[in-house]
Structures are given as C-alpha cells and as structure tokens.
Amino acid sequence: MLHLSRWKTVLIWLIVFVAALGAAPNLFTDVWLPGWMPHKRVALGLDLQGGSHIVLKAERSDIVRKRLENTVASVRGRLREAGIRYTGLAGNGQTIQVRITDPNQIDRAVSVLTPLTAAATGARDPDVTLSKGNDGQLTLQITGKAIGRSLLAALTQSVDIVGRRAVEAGGIDPVIETRGPDRLSVQVPGLADPQRFKDLSSQDGRLSFHLIDGSMSPQDAMGGTVPARSRIVYSQDDPPDAFLVERTEVLSSADLSDFQVEPGNDEESSILTFRINPESARRFAELTQKNVGRSLAILLDDQVIAAPDIGEPVAGNRGEIPLNYSQEETEDLAAILRSGALPVTLTIVEERTIDPGLGAGSIRSGLVAGFVGAVFVIGLMVAFYGILGVIAGAALVVNIMMILAVLSLSGAPLTLPGVAGIVLTIGIAVDATVLIYERIREEVKGGAHLDQAIEVGYSRAFMTVVDANITTLIAAAILFYLGSDAIRGFAVTLAIGILTTAFTAFLFTRPLVVAWVRHRRFKHLPKSVHTDLFDGTNIRFMGIRRYSFTALAALSLVSMLAVTTIGMNLGIDFTGGSVIEVRSKQGPADLEDIRSRLSQLNIGDIQARRLRDASNAIIRIEAQGGGENAEQSAITLVRSELADQYDFRRVEVVGPAVSGELTRTATLGVLASLAAILVYIWFRFEWQFAVGAIIATLHDVILTLGSFVVTGIEFNLTSIAALLVIVGYSLNDTVVVYDRMRENLKHFRKMPLPILIDASINQTLSRTILTSATTLLSLLALYLFGGEVIRSFALVMLFGVAVGTFSSIYIAAPVLILFRLRPKTFDEKEDGATDEKSGKATV
CATH class of the missing domain: 3.30.70.3400 (Alpha-Beta Plaits)
Structure with missing residues (x-):
C-alpha cells in the first residue's frame, strides 16, 4: 500500500508555503503585504530595467610610465643627495640605467640605491631589482609583479571615484566591481544619459597649476633642448598652442575642493570656482607674490585649459578659473574634479546600454511568452493525462513560483536570457513528470496494482531523471562560469529550474497522486490517460540505420564545409x-x-x-x-x-580586446561542457554509451552551426548559450533512451542488439514525443511573443531540440551497434556482482 509519512508531507507543503511567500511580492506589486511577509522582489538585470553596463580597462602602460618616472626621479634624487656623480640616467619600459662616473663611488651608489629594491608591504619579492655591469653601469628593473600590484591598487582606488562620477551623471545605486587584473565592471541602472557618464569616466581629472618657463619660447625649446626642469605641453585648441611649463606643480587636485560653476560673460564662457586648503593657500600666496608678472598654466590631464597672468599676489582660500566652455561643459568638469582624479587612465572596451522603455517592453514580452507557453504545456498534459495532467500543471505553477522565490530571496538578477530560461524550463519541466507517469503506466500494464505501480514508478524514474538532468546542469554551470552577466542570468534560472523541477516532480506531485488514488479508490489508471496511443508502435528504427546514419553524416560534413568556407554571420561579440x-x-x-x-x-x-x-x-x-x-x-x-x-x-x-577574449571563452565553454558531460556519461554508463552520446551531440552542434550559415542568423554570445542548452537537452533525451537500453540488456540477454534498441526506443517513444512537444511549444511561444532581442535564440533552440530528438534515435543508438556493444558485457558484471554477494570468486 501507498504510504507517505506525515512529517514528509508537512515538510513538502511547508516548502511550498515558503516559496509562495517568497514569490508573493512579485505577484502582488500594488497590494499591501503584512510586515511578517518577505518584501524582496526579483532584482531585474539592466536589460530589463534599463541602464548601462560598461567595462573599463585600466591602461597598464600608464602604470608602467608613472612607475618609471617615479623610479628615475628617485634615482636622480638619491644620487644627487649623496653627492655621487653620474651620467646617462635614462629609463625605457621597465628598465632604468645610469653610469657612475667615479669607479670609487660605485659600491656607495649601490648602497644608496638598494632601498629602492625593498619589497612592497605584504609582498614577498622586491619591486625593483638592481644589477651592476661594466664601466660603472647600474641597471634597475621594475618587476612585472610590482606593476601588477600597482595596477590592482589603482583599480581598487578607481572603484569609489567611478562610483561618484556615475552618481554625478544621474545614476542610481551604481555597482562597480573589479574584474580580472585590469578591468572594472560598471552597472548603472536607470541612467538617462549614458553618453554623459562615458564622457565623465573617460577623463582622468588631474588638475594642476604650473609656472610657465619664460627662459625661451616653446618653438626654440622644440627645436633645441628642453630645459631639464621644464616640459612642453599643448592646449585643447584646434590647432593646439604649445607651452613650455615647469615640471613642479604649484597646485594640484589634492589641494583643491568644492568645485562649483558660475556663469561667464556669454553663453560660450563660464567660471570654475574652487576652495584651496589653508596650507596650500599660504604657499600659493607666497609663490604668486614672488612671481608677479609671470604666467600660470592650468592643466587638465596634461592639456592647458587656461594660462592667466599673475598680476598681483593671490591671497585667500578661494580661486576661480575663467574658461571658454559652455556652462554645461564646465558642470561636467566640476563633476569630474569633485569625484577626484583617477590614478590610471580607464578606456571603455565594452558597452551595453538599454533604454528603460525597451526593458519594460522586454518584461511584457517575457510575461506573455511565459503565460502562452504554460497554457500550451498544461493543455497538452491535460489532454494526454487527464487529472494527472492537472497535477502536472499544478507542479509547473509551483515550479515557476519556486524559481521566483529563489531569485527574490537570493538577490540574483533576472536578465532577458533569464526570462528565456524560465520559459524553457516550462517546456522541459514536465519531462520528469512524464517519465514518472509512463513508468507507472508500464507497471500497471505489466499487471501490478496501481498502488504498487506508483511506488515503483517514482522509484525507478528517479535515477533516470538525475542522469538526464545532470548533463543540462553541467552546461548551466559552465555557462555561469564563462558567460557574461546576461548569460549568467540564463544559467542561474536554468539551474534553479532543474532543481525545482526535481522537487516538484518527485515530492510535490507524489502526495497529490496518492491522495487522488486513495480518494477515488482506483485499482487501474483511468481512461483519461491517453498515452497508450503509442503502445502499439513497433517501428524498426534500426532497419534504416545505415541510410539514416550515412545521410546525417553527409549532412554534418556539408555543415562543417559551409561553416569553414562560407562562414557564419558573426555578431559583434566575436568581431568587435x-x-x-x-x-x-x-x-x-x-x-x-x-x-x-x-x-x-x-x-x-x-x-x-x-x-x-x-x-x-x-x-x-x-x-x-x-x-x-x-x-x-x-x-x-x-x-x-x-x-x-x-x-x-x-x-x-x-572593443577588439573584449571580442578576442569572448571568442576564446566561448570556444573553451563549449569544449569544457562536452568534456565534462563525456566524463559523467562514461562514469555512469559503458564507454560505448559515452562515445555514442558525444557523437550524437557533436552532430547536433555541427548541424546547428550549419543552420546559422543557411539562415544568416547572427551568431553571438546568446547563440553559445543556445548551443550549450541544445547539448544538455540532446543528452537528456539520449540518456533516457540509453537508460532503458541498459535495463533491457540485463533482462533480455540473448535478444539481438538492433531489436533490443528498437524495443527500447519504442518503449520510451511516448515520453520522447511528449517532452519534445512541450519543449517545442514553449520555444514557439518564446519565438512568437518573446520580443525581437530573444527571437533568434528561440529559433535556434527550436531547430536544436528537433535535431537533438532525432539524433537520439538515429545517431546515438546506431553507434552502439557500430562499437559492438553486447549483452555479455552486462552479464559478466551481473554475474560478478552475484558471485561477490555469495562469497564466490570469479575467474
């Protein structure tokens, strides 16, 4: 008799109740909810709520240049302070060379410069290495690890600065994170003017005041020798004017604060005002008193923005700079200066900006696609299973509710591909339920009482469902590890959907089925279950295996040739x-x-x-x-x-740097997914099964790639996600068929392999057709109603699911015959296991 303990039943319904509470804030957005209920809603990704996702790359060359300049200055200062004569002090890249002119002072020079080689705090290796050559030549080498540490420190410091600039540009709650050794990932939700933020973030914002060197004209300096204490800079004009300025900074951004804007004399001018800290104001007053009649150059990122004359000493802690900027341009400059100067130049290498209106439209499209897909799937299940289909529909509703609850409580953002993942879950979620129902039906057909058939059905379907879904879970895990933020959203919802599907199929539906059987006192399945339509099938699939295998192999070859010769329409993710x-x-x-x-x-x-x-x-x-x-x-x-x-x-x-990285990452993701799945199937099945599964999967991938050539659909990161899901789905279908073959191999040891394979495929045909139909219906809803952005993804998935279902029969199965899989392999294992249990040794 059926038995489900009370505590298990209570626990199951408690989990469902908690999931309902977690999902409720998303379903009743305008309804007051009690304080004891959760109030967190699903966090929307930028592609759904609108905003900008920008990746900034820190220029390593900036760090190298600054570190080189500082080290050269330190060498010069230490040698001069020690009274050591030298010549040829120069730096290039990460190398500094200097020659000590007096041989008797070489060892002393080494001693003076040795402190420069000290390791940074917490570092095991030195920042600079020092070596001694012939003729008093000393070489200092800045290590790569020192540059890496400086780059990381600059990135960490830039996080707060970029965040302040995002707020200045009108962003709300920006999220800035370091990514890798030289990248910043910036997400700014609800950004109304992304161009202004990009303009603000692309400038270093280093403001400095320098005295103009009047000892010679800039033209003479460029034609001759620039004084050691000075350098040549240029204005922002077109064409630019040259200035010869002293290297020493009179004032810098660190000395100034409270940048504000006042209107100028006309629309094309404005005034930037600022406050000088007390100590710097005193020094500046003394300097201007000594240099009345000279000129100052005010530099922004090493470009002259103003060059006022010093007519009289500047006293007080307030200053102003007249600019030939519009008030809007000066407001942007003030915003940059208020946020602080960036320690390293940041270059935009990737941008994905979505208008909030487009994001809202994507949400509506996703909801419509999900609703239509759910109606299609539930309608098909009710048509074939009657009241059992209603229970499967209820499980599907709970499944979606649990996905929303997990996303809400975890804070994981829901992206547009994530919405596609939920719609896809609607299609594949019924697979586990169908497997259970069909097992129950087979047991009843074999003469078992309905109570016993339910127990056996749930028990035997469990490992099949685990094996079938592990492959998709592996693909989701690799997508999450290697994908972009949007693709990670897809991987998260797909993985959550797999886990919630297992819960609803084995734990949620079981007490409902048990209660239904006990209430109606059924001894056999009711007539409302119509999947017996497939019971009479005895299709000789393997009878045409040579023709089908040859045709599919030829088609795969044509696809590979098309991909390599004609090529796919690669998106900007891979071409820039x-x-x-x-x-x-x-x-x-x-x-x-x-x-x-x-x-x-x-x-x-x-x-x-x-x-x-x-x-x-x-x-x-x-x-x-x-x-x-x-x-x-x-x-x-x-x-x-x-x-x-x-x-x-x-x-x-x-940009070119990101496109190259995405290409490598995508290739690695597909290969890693195939390798991980191969290992799992090899572990769970015989090696012939693993080889057959991989050959069938490669066939699906190759034909899908060929479809990109034929249709001209753009191949981008979303296409990689589609490929990996097709890999998971195809193997899901293949594993179900393989599991039945393995079971039949143990019971029918002398049956010819082709006939056994045909029997296994026919026995699982109802499950194959129903699962494919529900998945295809969900994808069709996604294609018709999911919106423009996700339409190509849905179309590729439609093709891939159809091809994957076909290859499970006509590729994966014939390979077992080709590699001579025989029942005796299983006989030996079974006999060995029996002998081991009885204490006998086998030879």
Missing part, C-alpha cells in the same frame, strides 16, 4: 564593433537615409535593417580598427548625426 537600435521620433525608420547620413562619417561599413515595428531599426557598424577609443568615437558621431530624428533604445559596443 557596434550595434545600435533606434526608434524614429515620427513615422517609419528611413533605412536609406540612415545609411546615407552615416556613410559620410567615414566609420566603415554600415548595415541597417528594419524590425517588425517599422519605426524601429537596427544599425550595425564594423570594428573601427583604431584602438579601443575608436569604437566610442564612432558611437559619438552616430549619436550627433541621428539624435534629431531618432531615439537610441539600445547600444552595444565591443
């Missing part, structure tokens, strides 16, 4: 460049006008296409090839050209 989605302010988007206007900007090849909504268009700009800054320069030109007629809804920019 920019994609811009614009919306016409009035009427439909004029593609010819867009192409004509942008072609005059000399930014390379321009592609433009209209979306389903005629007022929307997608513009793609090729990689600029002039370094990381060139991509942002192109976006600025496009904005200035089209802003009068179009609103910018989405901007994606990928």
Whole structure:
C-alpha cells in the first residue's frame, strides 16, 4: 500500500508555503503585504530595467610610465643627495640605467640605491631589482609583479571615484566591481544619459597649476633642448598652442575642493570656482607674490585649459578659473574634479546600454511568452493525462513560483536570457513528470496494482531523471562560469529550474497522486490517460540505420564545409564593433537615409535593417580598427548625426580586446561542457554509451552551426548559450533512451542488439514525443511573443531540440551497434556482482 509519512508531507507543503511567500511580492506589486511577509522582489538585470553596463580597462602602460618616472626621479634624487656623480640616467619600459662616473663611488651608489629594491608591504619579492655591469653601469628593473600590484591598487582606488562620477551623471545605486587584473565592471541602472557618464569616466581629472618657463619660447625649446626642469605641453585648441611649463606643480587636485560653476560673460564662457586648503593657500600666496608678472598654466590631464597672468599676489582660500566652455561643459568638469582624479587612465572596451522603455517592453514580452507557453504545456498534459495532467500543471505553477522565490530571496538578477530560461524550463519541466507517469503506466500494464505501480514508478524514474538532468546542469554551470552577466542570468534560472523541477516532480506531485488514488479508490489508471496511443508502435528504427546514419553524416560534413568556407554571420561579440537600435521620433525608420547620413562619417561599413515595428531599426557598424577609443568615437558621431530624428533604445559596443577574449571563452565553454558531460556519461554508463552520446551531440552542434550559415542568423554570445542548452537537452533525451537500453540488456540477454534498441526506443517513444512537444511549444511561444532581442535564440533552440530528438534515435543508438556493444558485457558484471554477494570468486 501507498504510504507517505506525515512529517514528509508537512515538510513538502511547508516548502511550498515558503516559496509562495517568497514569490508573493512579485505577484502582488500594488497590494499591501503584512510586515511578517518577505518584501524582496526579483532584482531585474539592466536589460530589463534599463541602464548601462560598461567595462573599463585600466591602461597598464600608464602604470608602467608613472612607475618609471617615479623610479628615475628617485634615482636622480638619491644620487644627487649623496653627492655621487653620474651620467646617462635614462629609463625605457621597465628598465632604468645610469653610469657612475667615479669607479670609487660605485659600491656607495649601490648602497644608496638598494632601498629602492625593498619589497612592497605584504609582498614577498622586491619591486625593483638592481644589477651592476661594466664601466660603472647600474641597471634597475621594475618587476612585472610590482606593476601588477600597482595596477590592482589603482583599480581598487578607481572603484569609489567611478562610483561618484556615475552618481554625478544621474545614476542610481551604481555597482562597480573589479574584474580580472585590469578591468572594472560598471552597472548603472536607470541612467538617462549614458553618453554623459562615458564622457565623465573617460577623463582622468588631474588638475594642476604650473609656472610657465619664460627662459625661451616653446618653438626654440622644440627645436633645441628642453630645459631639464621644464616640459612642453599643448592646449585643447584646434590647432593646439604649445607651452613650455615647469615640471613642479604649484597646485594640484589634492589641494583643491568644492568645485562649483558660475556663469561667464556669454553663453560660450563660464567660471570654475574652487576652495584651496589653508596650507596650500599660504604657499600659493607666497609663490604668486614672488612671481608677479609671470604666467600660470592650468592643466587638465596634461592639456592647458587656461594660462592667466599673475598680476598681483593671490591671497585667500578661494580661486576661480575663467574658461571658454559652455556652462554645461564646465558642470561636467566640476563633476569630474569633485569625484577626484583617477590614478590610471580607464578606456571603455565594452558597452551595453538599454533604454528603460525597451526593458519594460522586454518584461511584457517575457510575461506573455511565459503565460502562452504554460497554457500550451498544461493543455497538452491535460489532454494526454487527464487529472494527472492537472497535477502536472499544478507542479509547473509551483515550479515557476519556486524559481521566483529563489531569485527574490537570493538577490540574483533576472536578465532577458533569464526570462528565456524560465520559459524553457516550462517546456522541459514536465519531462520528469512524464517519465514518472509512463513508468507507472508500464507497471500497471505489466499487471501490478496501481498502488504498487506508483511506488515503483517514482522509484525507478528517479535515477533516470538525475542522469538526464545532470548533463543540462553541467552546461548551466559552465555557462555561469564563462558567460557574461546576461548569460549568467540564463544559467542561474536554468539551474534553479532543474532543481525545482526535481522537487516538484518527485515530492510535490507524489502526495497529490496518492491522495487522488486513495480518494477515488482506483485499482487501474483511468481512461483519461491517453498515452497508450503509442503502445502499439513497433517501428524498426534500426532497419534504416545505415541510410539514416550515412545521410546525417553527409549532412554534418556539408555543415562543417559551409561553416569553414562560407562562414557564419558573426555578431559583434566575436568581431568587435557596434550595434545600435533606434526608434524614429515620427513615422517609419528611413533605412536609406540612415545609411546615407552615416556613410559620410567615414566609420566603415554600415548595415541597417528594419524590425517588425517599422519605426524601429537596427544599425550595425564594423570594428573601427583604431584602438579601443575608436569604437566610442564612432558611437559619438552616430549619436550627433541621428539624435534629431531618432531615439537610441539600445547600444552595444565591443572593443577588439573584449571580442578576442569572448571568442576564446566561448570556444573553451563549449569544449569544457562536452568534456565534462563525456566524463559523467562514461562514469555512469559503458564507454560505448559515452562515445555514442558525444557523437550524437557533436552532430547536433555541427548541424546547428550549419543552420546559422543557411539562415544568416547572427551568431553571438546568446547563440553559445543556445548551443550549450541544445547539448544538455540532446543528452537528456539520449540518456533516457540509453537508460532503458541498459535495463533491457540485463533482462533480455540473448535478444539481438538492433531489436533490443528498437524495443527500447519504442518503449520510451511516448515520453520522447511528449517532452519534445512541450519543449517545442514553449520555444514557439518564446519565438512568437518573446520580443525581437530573444527571437533568434528561440529559433535556434527550436531547430536544436528537433535535431537533438532525432539524433537520439538515429545517431546515438546506431553507434552502439557500430562499437559492438553486447549483452555479455552486462552479464559478466551481473554475474560478478552475484558471485561477490555469495562469497564466490570469479575467474
């Protein structure tokens, strides 16, 4: 008889109740909730709530240059202070060389310079190495690890500065994190003007005051020798003016605070005011008193922005700089100076900006796609299983509720690919339930009482479901580890969906099925279960295996040739460049006008296409090839050209450094996923099964890649996610068939392998058809209603699921025959296990 302990039942319903509480704030957004209930809602990713995700790269060359200059200055100062004569002091890269002219002072010079080689606090190795050569030559080498430590310190210091600039630009609760050895990841939700933030973050913001060297003109200095105490700088004018300024800073950003803006005499001028700290104000007053009649150069990031004359001593702690800037430009400068100077130059290498209106539209599309997909799936389950289908539908609702609860309570952001992951979960969630129901039906068909059939069905389906879903879980884990933030959102929802599916299939549905059987006192399955339609099938799948295998192998070869010769339409994730989605302010988007206007900007090849909504268009700009800054320069030109007629809804920019990294990461992700799955299947099954699964999976991947060539769909990071999910789904289907084959191999030892394989496929045919149908229906809903951004993902998945289902039968199964899998392999294992239990040894 069926028995489910009371405490287990109570625990199951308690978990469901907690999940309902966790999901409630998302379902009743405008309803007052009691204080004892959770109030956290699902955190939306930037692609759903709008905002900018920008990756900044710290320029290592800046750190090297500054460290080199400081070390050269330290060497010069120490040798002069010690009275040691030298010549040829110079630095290049990370190497500094100096020659001591007096041989008797070489050892003393080494002693004087040795403190420069001391290790930084907490470091095991020195920052600088010192070596002695011939003729008094000393060489100091700045170590790579020292540069790395300085770079990390600069990045850490930049986090707060960039955060303040994001707030100055109008951002709300920006999130800035270090990523890798030289990157900052910046997420600014709800940013109304991303261009202003990019302008603010791209400037170092180093303000300094220098006396102008009047001993010679800048032209004479450039034509002859620049005095050692001075250097040449240029203004921001076009063409720029040259200035010869003293190296010593009179004032710097560290001496100044409280930057404000006052209007100038006209619209093209303004005044930047500031406060000088007391000690610096005293020094500045003394210096200006001694240098009345000379001129000051005020530098911003080593460019002259003003050069006032010192007419009289400057007293007091207030100062002002007249600028030929508009008030808006000066406000930006004040914002930069208030936030503090960056310790290292930051270059934008990746940008993904979403307009809040587009994000809201994506949410609506995702909700519609999810609702339609759920209706399709539940309707199909009710049609085939009756009341058992209703229970499966209830499990699906609880499943979605649990996903929302976990996302809400954990704080994991929900991205647009994450919404796709939930919709996909709707399709594949019923797989476990179908496996259980079909096991129950087979037991009843074999003569078992319904109570016993339920017990056996849940028990036998468990390991099959585990084996089938582990492969998808592995793919999700690798996606999370290697993917971008949006793809990680997909991996998180997919992984959560797999775990909640296991809970709802084995724990939530079981007490409901038991209660239904006890209440109705059924001894057999009711007539409302219609999957017996497939019981009479006896299809000889292996009868045409040679033809099907040959045809699929030829098709795979053609796909590989197409990929290598014709090539896929690679997205900017792998090629670099920019994609811009614009919306016409009035009427439909004029593609010819867009192409004509942008072609005059000399930014390379321009592609433009209209979306389903005629007022929307997608513009793609090729990689600029002039370094990381060139991509942002192109976006600025496009904005200035089209802003009068179009609103910018989405901007994606990928620089050359990031595109190369994404290509390597994507390749590594696919290979790592295949390798991990191969190891798992090899561990769980015989080696022939593992080889068959991998060959079938490679077939699916190759044909899917070929579909990109045929359809011209853009291949990007989302496509990599689709590939890995197809890998997981295909293996899910293959493992279910393999599990039945392994079971039949133990019971029918003398049955010819082709016939046994056909029997196994026919026995699991109802599950295969139902699972494929529910998954395809969910993906169809995602394709039709999920929105433009996710449509290509859904189309690829539709193709991949169909191909994966087919390969489980006509690739994975024939490989077992090809590699001579025989029942005696299992006989030997079974006999060995029996002898071991009886205490007998086998030979």
